Each structure stands twice: as C-alpha cells, then as structure tokens.
Amino acid sequence: MSGVGFGIGQRPVNRKQRFVKSLWTGIWLVYLGAPVSDLLHGGHSTGVRILGWLGLAAFVAWYMVLVFRTGRGERNGLVLGSLGVLAAQSTLLALTLGREWLVLFVYVSIASGAALPLRMARWTIPGACALLTAVAFAVPDGHSYLAGLLIPALLGGFAMTGVRELVRTTIALREARATVAQLAANEERLRLARDLHDLLGHSLSLITLKSELAGRMLPGRPDEAAQQVADIEQVSRQALVDVREAVTGYRRPRLHGELAGARVALAAAGVTAALPDEPGLDGVPEESESALAWALREAVTNVVRHSGARRCTVELLRRQTLDGPVLELTVEDDGSGGDGTGGGTGQGNGLAGLTERLTTVGGTLEAGPLKSGFRLVARVPAAGPADVGSPA
DSSP: OOSSOOOTTOOOOSHHHHHHHHHHHHHGGGGGHHHHHHHHHSOOOHHHHHHHHHHHHHHHHHHHHHHHTTTSOOOHHHHHHHHHHHHHHHHHHHHHHOGGGGGHHHHHHHHHHHHSOHHHHHHHHHHHHHHHHHHHHHSTTTHHHHHHHHHHHHHHHHHHHHHHHHHHHHHHHHHHHHHHHHHHHHHHHHHHHHHHHHHHHHHHHHHHHHHHHHHHHTTTOHHHHHHHHHHHHHHHHHHHHHHHHHHHTOOOOOHHHHHHHHHHHHHHTTOEEEOOSSOOOTTOOHHHHHHHHHHHHHHHHHIIIIIOOSEEEEEEEEEEETTEEEEEEEEEEOOOOSSSSSSSSSOOHHHHHHHHHHHHTTOEEEEEEETTEEEEEEEEESSOTTTTTSOO
16 A cells, blocks of 8 residues: 555555554654653752653654554563563652652553553553552652543553554454455356356357268268358357357356257267257256256267267156255266266366355265266255255
C-alpha cells in the first residue's frame, strides 16, 4: 500500500505510514502536561530541571519504541524487561519530583496491554496499578491524585489488550482471506482442467473417427465423405461452444444431450450400442444430472478411444437405498482397452476427475474390468437434501 492510510493490523511499510502511526501514538502524550508544567513552574532548581527533562525524554523515547514495535515478534522476556525499565523510571521520577509524575504509571499500564499477550498483561496491568498506589502513598499528597489515575490506568491497560487482540484477529482474518482466495483459484483451475479434458477428449475422438471414415470413403464415395466432413465441422463448432462455456463456468451437460452424443460417437466408431430411451429425471437435482452426464461422456469416450469394443450397453435406473433414492448409470463394453480406463486395472486422469465430480454432489463411482470387457457404474442422489426421506 503506497498511500498514507493503512488498516488496523497492518504494519507501516513506508515513511508516510510510519509518520501517521507515530502521530497517532504521540497524541496520547498530551497527558504528560502535568510533569511538563511541574518542570516549568514547579520551582525546581536548574539542575533538577535538567535531570527531570532528561528523565522525561528517556521515558517517552522508551515508551514510543516499545509501543511502536508492538507485534513484531519480540520475546516476552525482552518486553517485560522494557516495562520494568519504564516502571523504574516512573517510580524514580515520582519519588524525586512529586505527585505530578504519577501519571507516568498510566503509560506503563497502557504499554503492558499493548505489548504483552493477555495471559501476561492481566497480571502486569494490576501490578502497575499496585505500584502506582504504593508510590502515591509514599509521595507527599500523592493520594489526592490516586483516584484520578487508578481508573484510567486499569481501563487504559485492559483496553489496549482488546486492541491488541483485535489487531491479531484482523491479521489472521486477512491471511485466512488470502488463503481462501488461493484455494478458490486452485479449485477453479482444477474445474477448468476437468472440463477441458472431458470436453476435448470426447470431441477430438469423434473428429478423429470421422476423419478416418472420410479418408476411407475417398475417392470412391465422395458424397458420403462430404457428409462425414460436414459432421466434423459440426462437432468442431460444438466443441468450440463447449470450451467457451466451460471457461466461463456455465457448462452444465444434460443427460438427454449426452445420450444423443453417445449414440453418434458409438455409431461412428462401429460399436453396436444399446442405450436407454429418454430418461425420466423428475425431481433429480441439476447438479446430480450434470455429474451423471459427465460420467456418461467420459465412459463413452473411453469406449471409443481405448476399448476396441464391438458392443456397448448403457443403462440408467432409479434405485431406492438406505440413504435415499439414487440414479444409477451403468456403461459396459466387451473390449479390452490398454490404458486402464477400458479394461485395464488402473485409473486414468479422466476417472480421477470424474470421481471428484461425483463426490462433490454426494455420488459414487465404481469402475473396473470384467471377464471380457469393462464396466463403469456411477450413482448420484436422485432427490435434493430436502426431499430425502420423503415418501416416494
């Protein structure tokens, strides 16, 4: 921050900000008017005045350094030693120069609250007040000042502990806010990576298949080849739209659209497909449908790209479980893919991202090889949180 002002909990970082903090800290030194008046008009000798001015200057300098550097990680022992010096100066000046100097103990109490944690300040502040009381009764006519100084010392000291805790809380809140922003940015990057993987993997696989078909049809069947090229153009345009939607965060695929896309992709790959009719999605949350649509897209993409399957079966069923109704998607093929997503034993990046999607909406994913083929089963809640447990 380059301006003059800075928020509570922020340390000054340039000359202007240091000047502002020094000014705000120095304003409270106006209550040293009694010692200054005593030096000017108290009838002390020249030597006593000089020593008094030096003692007052040393006290103010020590107090300013202690308060100004609050929160910079000094050891508590060093702070306690500094407070001891301030208390000793206050005692010496009050005993030698008179009752007007008792006000210094108020600054000792305030410095205790500002520079020490609460667990220690709750003892040092009453200690400073007790020392103030003892010195007040030792100074001639000092008890007449006691009532006017004791309450400000107590209230001022404990008020500074509150300010210190407020500063610490503000700093922690600012750091937590920065951490949350970083986590949100990371989550957004992961979302975008998952979306681009799922979108482009499916679309590019379909474009590759149709390009191979168009190449085999030329030059003998130019009309059919032209149709495949037209399909490639349509798929590429839709892929561009999907990528734009994914980047802006509005991509929510629908099951009916993914079923239609799966039928086209499997047919282009020469895979015999058995797909369900238009699904009934009454009461299914939008997030659950979207997650299941991503699962269907990922599964079909893996069948087309990796499995070498000749047949693929897709089932979509509603089931009642102990946790409530679920919508279950099963994709099964008879291939033997070699990348771990279509008949292997491992899990690729697509399945890992798909697991994250389903977990986010409270769903589950099961994927693994069969005796001859591969099966993927994705389940999502078929009712919102408010509907769980209600009669079907």
